[in-house]
Amino acid sequence: LRDAEHVLADLDGEIYLKSESGLEVSPPADVNADGVVNILDLVIVANAFGETDPDVNGDGAVNVLDLVVVANAFNN
Numbered sequence: 370l371r372d373a374e375h376v377l378a379d380l381d382g383e384i385y386l387k388s389e390s391g392l393e394v395s396p397p398a399d400v401n402a403d404g405v406v407n408i409l410d411l412v413i414v415a416n417a418f419g420e421t422d423p424d425v426n427g428d429g430a431v432n433v434l435d436l437v438v439v440a441n442a443f444n445n
Contacts, residue, residue, distance in 0.1 A: 396442060397425050397426070397427075397438070398410060398425055398438055398439045398441075398442035399442075400413045400414060400423045400425065400439070401413060405444065406439060406442040406443055406444065407443060407444065408443075410439050411436065411439045411440060411443075414431060414435050414436055414439050415436060417431045418431055418432065419431060419432075423435070425438045425439055426438050
């Protein structure tokens with residue numbers, strides 16, 4: 370994310386970054402960076418439960434809060 374030019378929060382508190390290269394940066398809940406938040410992202414986070422990565426909400430641990438963030442972002 371070193372290339373990030375802008376950090377903008379929308380009304381829902383979601384953060385979007387625009388890189389200097391013009392490429393879109395995936396939202397944190399898109400763990401596998403395929404452009405959509407879906408069950409695959411939820412499975413990745415669930416399998417990492419108790420680890421430190423992918424820590425979707427940035428609290429230092431993969432836990433139920435990360436699962437909630439991913440589930441709430443489905444199809445966004």
